Amino acid sequence: MPTMLEVQNLVKEFKRRDGDIVKAVQGVSFDIHEGEIFSLLGPNGAGKTTTISMISGLISPTEGDASIGGHSITKEPLKAKALLGVIPQEIALYPTLTARQNLEFFGRMYDITGQELVKRVDEVLEFIDLVDRQNDRVETFSGGMKRRVNIGVGLLHRPQLVYMDEPTVGVDPQSRRRILDTVLRLRDEYQMAVLYTTHLMEESQELSDRVGIIDHGKLIAVGSVGELTQQVGEEDRLVLNVGEQIVGEELLGRLKSEINGISNVSYANLAVDGAAAQGEINILATRGRKALPDVITLLNDVWIDVSSIEVREPDLEAVFLNLTGHALRD
Ligand SMILES: Nc1ncnc2c1ncn2[C@@H]1O[C@H](COP(=O)(O)OP(=O)(O)O)[C@@H](O)[C@H]1O
Ligand SMILES: [Mg+2]
Structure with missing residues (x-):
C-alpha cells in the first residue's frame, strides 16, 4: 500500500511563561497507508492534539517533518494541506444558513464553484445523511446533526487523508455511533486514510487498521490490534x-x-x-x-x-x- 502520511521524528517543545520547557511531543514517527484507519491512542496530555496540529500545519514542529502524499508540511504546506481534510471538534457553521448553504459557502472557500460545487454538495449531503434536511437552517438542528454538517464541510474538497481529534468527546451514544460509522465509511466507500485520536481503547480497537500508542509525548508501540495484543502474550x-x-x-x-x-x-x-x-x-x-x-x-x-x-x-x-x-x- 502506498504511503499517505509519513511522520518523521516530530518534536514539539512549548516554552511556558515562567521559562520552563514543556516537551509535548518527543520524536514521534509513524506512517499511514492509503485507505487505512490509524488511531493515536493515549491518555489526556499524551501529545495527540499537538502531534495532529503539527501534521495539519496549525503549529510548526520544533524538529522533524511530516509529508502528506509526498508533500512536506514544512516545505510544501499548500500541496500537503490540499490532500488533508480537517474535521474540527467545535462546530463552525453559520446557524442562520441552511445545511446546503453552509456547504456551498465552505465549498467556495475551497475554490469549488458552479456545477462542480452542486455535485459535491449533493454527494456530501448524501454521505452525511442530511438530504432531507438540506434546506433547513442549521440552528434548528440537533448537536449530532450539526456535527454531521461539520464533517461534510471537511470532505468537500475530497481529501485523501482525514483527521479527527477525539470527535466523540461529549457526544451522546447515538451520535457517537454515527461518528464511528462515518469513519469506517470514509475508508470503505471513499478509500480515504483516516487519522483518528482517542483516549478510549474501545474506539481504537473497533476502528483501527493500525494503532499508535502514545504516552508522555512518545509513541511507545505501533501495530495492528492483533499485533499489539500479541505482545502481551x-x-x-x-x-x-x-x-x-x-x-x-x-x-x-x-x-x-x-x-x-x-x-x-x-x-x-x-x-x-x-x-x-x-x-x-x-x-x-x-x-x-x-x-x-x-x-x-x-x-x-x-x-x-x-x-x-x-x-x-x-x-x-x-x-x-x-x-x-x-x-x-x-
Ligand atoms: N500551547 C501549549 N503551551 C504549553 N503546553 C502545552 C500547549 N499545548 C499543549 N501543551 C502541553 O503538552 C502536552 C500534550 O498536550 P496535548 O497534545 O493537548 O495532549 P492530548 O491531546 O493527548 O490530550 C500536555 O502536557 C499539555 O499541557
Ligand atoms: Mg487532545
Missing part, C-alpha cells in the same frame, strides 16, 4: 469490581506486596483517586484464568470485598498497562 486482565467500597492505601499496599507472591501476576490499577481505589481494580496475570483461585484467596486474606470478577482477554488497555505500568484513564 497470554496475559489476561482480571477486573475486580469493588463497587462503592473505598480500598484505602493500606489495603492496596498489602494487595500490591502480596500479589507478587502469586506466580506470574502483576498488579495494575484503574480508577485510582489518590492512594485509594474505587470501582475497578485491574490485575494482569499470565493465564489469568488459572491465577483466579489464588487471587480470590488473596483478596479474602487482605479483606477486600469484591462483588464480581471478570476475566478479559488481552486488549489495548492491557497493552497500555503492560507498556507503561499505568492505566489509560489514570
Whole structure:
C-alpha cells in the first residue's frame, strides 16, 4: 500500500511563561497507508492534539517533518494541506444558513464553484445523511446533526487523508455511533486514510487498521490490534469490581506486596483517586484464568470485598498497562 502520511521524528517543545520547557511531543514517527484507519491512542496530555496540529500545519514542529502524499508540511504546506481534510471538534457553521448553504459557502472557500460545487454538495449531503434536511437552517438542528454538517464541510474538497481529534468527546451514544460509522465509511466507500485520536481503547480497537500508542509525548508501540495484543502474550486482565467500597492505601499496599507472591501476576490499577481505589481494580496475570483461585484467596486474606470478577482477554488497555505500568484513564 502506498504511503499517505509519513511522520518523521516530530518534536514539539512549548516554552511556558515562567521559562520552563514543556516537551509535548518527543520524536514521534509513524506512517499511514492509503485507505487505512490509524488511531493515536493515549491518555489526556499524551501529545495527540499537538502531534495532529503539527501534521495539519496549525503549529510548526520544533524538529522533524511530516509529508502528506509526498508533500512536506514544512516545505510544501499548500500541496500537503490540499490532500488533508480537517474535521474540527467545535462546530463552525453559520446557524442562520441552511445545511446546503453552509456547504456551498465552505465549498467556495475551497475554490469549488458552479456545477462542480452542486455535485459535491449533493454527494456530501448524501454521505452525511442530511438530504432531507438540506434546506433547513442549521440552528434548528440537533448537536449530532450539526456535527454531521461539520464533517461534510471537511470532505468537500475530497481529501485523501482525514483527521479527527477525539470527535466523540461529549457526544451522546447515538451520535457517537454515527461518528464511528462515518469513519469506517470514509475508508470503505471513499478509500480515504483516516487519522483518528482517542483516549478510549474501545474506539481504537473497533476502528483501527493500525494503532499508535502514545504516552508522555512518545509513541511507545505501533501495530495492528492483533499485533499489539500479541505482545502481551497470554496475559489476561482480571477486573475486580469493588463497587462503592473505598480500598484505602493500606489495603492496596498489602494487595500490591502480596500479589507478587502469586506466580506470574502483576498488579495494575484503574480508577485510582489518590492512594485509594474505587470501582475497578485491574490485575494482569499470565493465564489469568488459572491465577483466579489464588487471587480470590488473596483478596479474602487482605479483606477486600469484591462483588464480581471478570476475566478479559488481552486488549489495548492491557497493552497500555503492560507498556507503561499505568492505566489509560489514570
Ligand atoms: N500551547 C501549549 N503551551 C504549553 N503546553 C502545552 C500547549 N499545548 C499543549 N501543551 C502541553 O503538552 C502536552 C500534550 O498536550 P496535548 O497534545 O493537548 O495532549 P492530548 O491531546 O493527548 O490530550 C500536555 O502536557 C499539555 O499541557
Ligand atoms: Mg487532545
